[in-house]
Structures are given as C-alpha cells and as structure tokens.
Amino acid sequence: MNYSILIHETAEVFAMRNDPAKRQALFAPIREYLQALREAGVFVGGAGLEAPATATTLSTSGSTWKVQDGPFADTKEQLAGLIIIDVPDRDHALEWARRLPMLAGRKLELRANLIPQQE
Amino acid sequence: MSGAARLAVERAARDSRSRLLAFLAARSHDVAAAEDALSEAFRSALESWPRDGVPDKPEAWLLTAARRRLIDASRHAQVHAHALPDLLAAVDEAQVVVQEQQPFPDERLKLLFVCAHPAIDAGARTPLMLQTVLGLDAARIASAFLVKPATMGQRLSRVKTKIRDAGIAFEIPHGEDLPSRLDAVLEAIYAAYGSGWDDITGADPRRRGLASEALELGALLLQLLPNEPEARGLLALMLYCESRRAARRDGEGHYVPLSEQNAACWSVPMIAQADRLLREAERAGRIGRFQLEAAIQSVHAQRACSGHTDWESLALLYEGLVRLAPTIGALVGRAAAVAQARDAHTGWQMLQQIPAEAVASYQPYWALAAHLLTQMQRGDEALVARERAIGLCEDEAMRVFLMRQK
Amino acid sequence: MNYSILIYETAADFATRNDPDPKKREAYWAVWPAYVEALKKAGVFVSGAGLQTPDTASTLRFNGDKRHVQDGPYAETKEQLGGFFIIDVPDLDAALDWAARVPRSPGRVFEVRPNLVLGNA
Numbered sequence: 001m002n003y004s005i006l007i008h009e010t011a012e013v014f015a016m017r018n019d020p021a022k023r024q025a026l027f028a029p030i031r032e033y034l035q036a037l038r039e040a041g042v043f044v045g046g047a048g049l050e051a052p053a054t055a056t057t058l059s060t061s062g063s064t065w066k067v068q069d070g071p072f073a074d075t076k077e078q079l080a081g082l083i084i085i086d087v088p089d090r091d092h093a094l095e096w097a098r099r100l101p102m103l104a105g106r107k108l109e110l111r112a113n114l115i116p117q118q119e
Numbered sequence: 120m121s122g123a124a125r126l127a128v129e130r131a132a133r134d135s136r137s138r139l140l141a142f143l144a145a146r147s148h149d150v151a152a153a154e155d156a157l158s159e160a161f162r163s164a165l166e167s168w169p170r171d172g173v174p175d176k177p178e179a180w181l182l183t184a185a186r187r188r189l190i191d192a193s194r195h196a197q198v199h200a201h202a203l204p205d206l207l208a209a210v211d212e213a214q215v216v217v218q219e220q221q222p223f224p225d226e227r228l229k230l231l232f233v234c235a236h237p238a239i240d241a242g243a244r245t246p247l248m249l250q251t252v253l254g255l256d257a258a259r260i261a262s263a264f265l266v267k268p269a270t271m272g273q274r275l276s277r278v279k280t281k282i283r284d285a286g287i288a289f290e291i292p293h294g295e296d297l298p299s300r301l302d303a304v305l306e307a308i309y310a311a312y313g314s315g316w317d318d319i320t321g322a323d324p325r326r327r328g329l330a331s332e333a334l335e336l337g338a339l340l341l342q343l344l345p346n347e348p349e350a351r352g353l354l355a356l357m358l359y360c361e362s363r364r365a366a367r368r369d370g371e372g373h374y375v376p377l378s379e380q381n382a383a384c385w386s387v388p389m390i391a392q393a394d395r396l397l398r399e400a401e402r403a404g405r406i407g408r409f410q411l412e413a414a415i416q417s418v419h420a421q422r423a424c425s426g427h428t429d430w431e432s433l434a435l436l437y438e439g440l441v442r443l444a445p446t447i448g449a450l451v452g453r454a455a456a457v458a459q460a461r462d463a464h465t466g467w468q469m470l471q472q473i474p475a476e477a478v479a480s481y482q483p484y485w486a487l488a489a490h491l492l493t494q495m496q497r498g499d500e501a502l503v504a505r506e507r508a509i510g511l512c513e514d515e516a517m518r519v520f521l522m523r524q525k
Numbered sequence: 526m527n528y529s530i531l532i533y534e535t536a537a538d539f540a541t542r543n544d545p546d547p548k549k550r551e552a553y554w555a556v557w558p559a560y561v562e563a564l565k566k567a568g569v570f571v572s573g574a575g576l577q578t579p580d581t582a583s584t585l586r587f588n589g590d591k592r593h594v595q596d597g598p599y600a601e602t603k604e605q606l607g608g609f610f611i612i613d614v615p616d617l618d619a620a621l622d623w624a625a626r627v628p629r630s631p632g633r634v635f636e637v638r639p640n641l642v643l644g645n646a
Contacts, residue, residue: 044572050640055636056637058625058637065263067265067268068268069267073602081641097585107585108584108585111582114574267617507559507566515630
C-alpha cells in the first residue's frame with residue numbers, strides 16, 4: 001500500500017536552505033533517510049518543493065481563472081516536500097515516518113494514497 | 120449615477136487617459152514613466168468625474184493633475200528621474216495642444232503598432248496593449264493569460280524598458296512593412312479574444328476570455344484604420360463568435376456544441392453588424408486571413424436563417440484559409456468541414472496529415488478524431504481519442520459533455 | 526524542470542468520493558484517468574497520487590526531544606490537500622497550462638510550485 005509523508009515547515013526552516021552553513025545540516029539527514037528508504041525497498045517517489053514564495057495559485061471564480069502569486073494556504077507551516085512509500089500497512093508507514101529527521105518547525109502528515117483502481 | 124452612466128464616464132476617462140498616454144509616450148519614448156505620471160490623475164478622475172461630470176476638456180484635466188505629480192516627483196527625485204525632462208517637455212507640449220485642438224489628437228495607432236513591434240516579445244504584445252490602451256491592471260491580464268501576476272508585471276516592465284532603451288519608434292509603418300506589421304497588431308488583438316472556454320476557431324489555448332476588451336480594441340483599430348479590410352475582418356470575426364455566447368451553454372450550464380446550438384439564441388444585431396463589416400471589407404478586394412475566418416463564421420451564422428449549414432462553402436473557405444495561414448486550428452477546422460461536406464473518411468485522412476507532435480496536446484484535434492472514428496465505426500480507437508480529448512479539456516462543461524458520449 | 530501541482534479539495538469534494546449516490550461517486554472518480562493519460566502521452570508525467578481524506582491523517586510533531594503522533598487532519602483549513610501531480614515541463618507557463626486541465630470543481634484550488642533540484646528527493 002502506498003502512503004504519502006507530507007513534510008510541512010515553517011519559514012525559519014525554509015530559510016535554512018539559503019544559509020550555506022545550515023543547508024548541509026538540513027539536507028544531509030534527509031538524504032540519508034531517503035537512502036534508507038531505497039535500501040529497504042519501500043521508496044516509491046517524492047519531491048522537495050521550492051519555497052512558498054515561488055508558488056502560483058490557480059482558482060476559479062465563476063468561469064474565469066484567478067491566478068495569484070504565492071501559496072494557497074495562509075498557514076504558518078507550508079508544504080516543503082513529499083515522500084511516497086510502499087509498505088504493508090499503516091503501522092509500518094508510521095514506523096518509517098517516525099524515522100524521518102525532525103527539527104523544530106517541521107511537522108509531518110501521514111496519509112494513505114488512494115488505490116489506483118479507485119481513481 | 121446609473122450603472123450605464125457610470126460605465127460611460129469610466130470609458131471617457133480611459134479614453135482620455137490612453138490618448139494622453141499615446142501622445143506622451145510617443146514624445147518621451149518612456150511608456151512606464153508616462154503611465155506613472157497619469158496613474159494618479161486617472162485614479163482621481165475615476166473618483167470625481169462620476170460625481171462632478173466629465174470635464175469639457177478631459178485631457179486638460181488629466182494633464183494638470185499629471186503635471187503636478189511630475190513636478191512633485193522631480194522634487195523628491197523619486198521616479199524615472201532621467202525621463203523627467205523629456206516627459207515634462209511632452210506634458211508642456213500636450214498642454215499647448217489641448218488648448219488648440221479639440222478633440223485631443225489620437226495617436227493611439229502609433230501605440231498599437233509599437234505594442235506589436237517585431238522587437239517586442241510575442242507573449243507581451245497583447246498584455247501591453249491591454250495595459251496601455253485600455254488601462255487594464257497587470258493582475259487581471261495575468262489571470263486571463265494564465266500567467267503568474269509577478270511574471271506578467273516583470274514582462275510588461277521589461278518590454279517598456281526595451282521600447283525606451285532600444286529606441287523603438289512611435290510611427291505608423293508604411294509601404295511594404297505595413298501588411299505584416301498590421302497582421303501582428305490584428306493577431307495581438309485577436310489573442311485577447313478567448314471565447315472563454317471554447318476554442319471556436321482554434322485559437323491559442325493561452326488566450327482566455329477578455330472578450331469585451333478585445334472587441335473594444337478591434338473597434339478602436341477600425342476607427343483608426345477605416346480603410347483596412349483586415350481590421351474589418353477581425354472585428355466581424357469577433358462579433359460572429361460573440362453573437363453565439365448565450366447559446367454555448369444550456370439552462371443547466373451544460374456545454375452545447377455549435378451544431379446543436381439553438382440559433383434563436385444567437386444575437387441578431389451582432390450578426391447583422393458582422394455581416395455588414397464583412398461585406399464592406401470584401402469591397403476592398405484585398406482578402407486576408409481574418410476576413411476568411413470571418414467568412415467561415417458567417418457561413419455558420421446563416422443557419423439562423425436557412426436552418427442548415429453550408430459545409431461545401433465552409434470546406435472551400437477553410438481551403439483558402441489553410442493556404443494563407445496554415446495554423447493547427449485551420450487544419451483541424453478544414454478536416455472537420457471536409458468530413459461534413461464529403462465523408463468522415465476523407466476528413467480523417469486530412470486530419471492524419473497533421474504532424475503528430477503539433478497536436479499531441481491540442482484538445483480540438485482529439486475531439487474531432489473521436490467524432491470521425493465513431494462515424495467510421497472504429498469504436499475502440501474512438502474511445503482512446505475521446506479519452507485523450509477529455510484529459511486535455513480546460514473547460515469542465517466540455518469535459519462533462521465528452522464523458523457523456525462514452 | 527519538475528513542478529508539483531498540489532490539488533486542494535473542499536469538504537464537499539472529499540464527501541463526494543464516498544457519496545451514497547453511485548452517479549455522484551462516478552462523476553468524481555471518472556474524470557481522473559483521462560487526465561493522467563494526457564500527462565503520460567505528452568511525456569510530462571513524473572508521478573502523482575490521490576490522498577485519502579484528511580480525517581484519516583496522522584500528524585507527527587516534534588518538541589525538540591520526542592516525536593508526538595496524533596490522529597486527525599494536520600490543519601483546520603477549509604480546503605485540504607487531496608492529491609498531487611509531479612510533472613516535467615520546460616517552464617512555469619507550461620506547468621500552469623497543465624494545472625488548468627486538472628479536473629475542476631467549485632472551490633477546488635491548485636498550487637503550482639517548482640521542485641527542488643538536488644540529490645535531495
């Protein structure tokens with residue numbers, strides 16, 4: 001079964017990416033984690049996302065598009081990345097989610113993926 | 120003040136603003152600085168004119184306000200400092216002219232030609248026209264073209280800098296240059312006309328609904344170039360398309376294809392106006408792609424009188440269009456017309472001639488393919504083609520319509 | 526360049542997935558395969574997934590020392606992430622074009638963001 005681990009981060013954590021000293025500390029543990037996922041054969045896919053300032057939001061009002069600069073949500077934490085894993089059940093998914101490197105300002109959301117036939 | 124009256128006042132304000140902008144930009148070569156100088160004046164005109172009435176000399180009113188802002192700006196050395204002398208001189212010249220000439224001279228044709236100049240990035244021409252001639256704001260233009268607002272703002276800013284720094288001349292092309300330069304202006308205006316969600320004549324899918332603005336630009340161009348048959352053709356084309364707007368959706372908002380539209384819902388005055396423009400254009404004896412596209416739409420419009428569609432004429436007109444301007448839309452349109460005039464198989468063969476890469480993501484191609492394959496009893500292939508069309512839909516109503524046909 | 530199209534759905538959207546009326550359910554599910562096919566045929570599809578409803582989520586927080594797991598939606602916003610597509614296209618304009626083709630419903634919102642280019646993910 002596929003699960004998605006959604007990584008949400010505050011602006012402070014995003015800002016770490018721009019600091020050469022902090023950047024390594026931010027990405028290295030994630031790289032190791034991804035490597036572990038691959039070695040365990042559970043890694044399906046994923047992506048890191050650029051900072052929310054690079055986002056564009058599309059919504060419709062009636063029959064016209066509204067294109068806006070910036071992310072959709074106004075929340076303190078924004079989506080920073082997502083990882084898809086293939087595991088037998090939710091307990092296993094949670095186990096892997098717990099292994100994802102954490103720091104202050106990062107929150108994870110775990111959700112099962114829809115089964116393809118359903119889509 | 121009534122809605123209609125208010126609209127009239129706003130139009131007067133926008134009209135005066137754009138005449139002034141064209142005049143000032145032509146002399147200072149700095150579109151951005153001229154826009155800036157006029158923006159405050161324009162804003163306060165929109166506030167006070169509905170209340171106090173449109174002034175006798177609206178440009179004089181705007182100029183006085185603009186001049187005040189320019190002087191202030193030069194004092195605070197704020198905005199476009201190096202453009203100020205040129206712009207101030209242009210404003211001074213305008214103030215002399217506004218006293219002597221009534222109405223204020225209209226140099227917007229020069230502005231339109233500059234917007235569509237070959238050196239201007241093609242993706243910026245229509246937005247630039249909409250902003251400078253009609254005063255639309257960048258965010259609204261961005262949404263209409265499905266572009267990030269910040270990107271649109273940057274694109275517009277870059278292009279105005281280019282006009283100034285590259286010394287693009289504000290003049291009306293003549294001789295051999297005119298036809299191609301004019302075609303670029305027509306294309307740019309047509310790009311503003313998206314029929315919202317439908318792809319009637321195979322226009323670029325990035326073009327999305329600023330229909331009334333496009334019509335306004337088309338009407339203005341014709342006013343400025345009354346002897347140009349292609350300008351007539353463009354306006355006629357847009358009017359024919361616009362005349363069917365009410366018929367495109369039924370009472371429940373479902374998509375209704377052209378062949379099933381209730382012709383009684385088509386706008387008779389718009390069709391009549393388009394017919395007249397097309398006849399006038401034909402008298403000039405200089406056929407062009409927009410006249411041909413309009414002629415195609417006029418054949419469709421005749422169903423309102425005759426009750427049927429003359430597919431033979433359409434096939435011929437499309438043949439002419441393809442020779443003049445072989446766009447993907449024209450090629451697909453021709454295949455559709457031939458399929459109706461002759462048979463599905465002949466239309467299908469024409470469709471097959473279009474290179475695959477060109478139509479990989481072109482929804483109307485796949486919708487037509489599904490239709491023709493169904494008619495040729497090739498159900499499995501039709502299903503695949505219909506799925507492709509569904510996946511490429513940008514119009515939910517169209518998607519629902521296609522899915523119902525499964 | 527890789528972009529993510531994030532699909533934010535309304536509570537009504539999520540409810541429609543399991544609507545007792547099979548026609549309504551069908552209307553929700555039937556639209557997706559054609560879009561995915563279109564992405565694949567155009568050669569831009571990298572990956573994608575629909576997500577189960579937010580109320581099925583588990584949230585992991587970190588207090589500097591321990592991880593704390595909670596069940597339930599991560600945020601109480603009106604629209605929640607319902608799915609995403611990752612596509613490979615030349616530029617943002619192309620990404621927005623594909624976002625414009627994602628099946629729509631009233632209130633559904635799309636966010637398009639470039640992906641990080643690193644050995645990161």
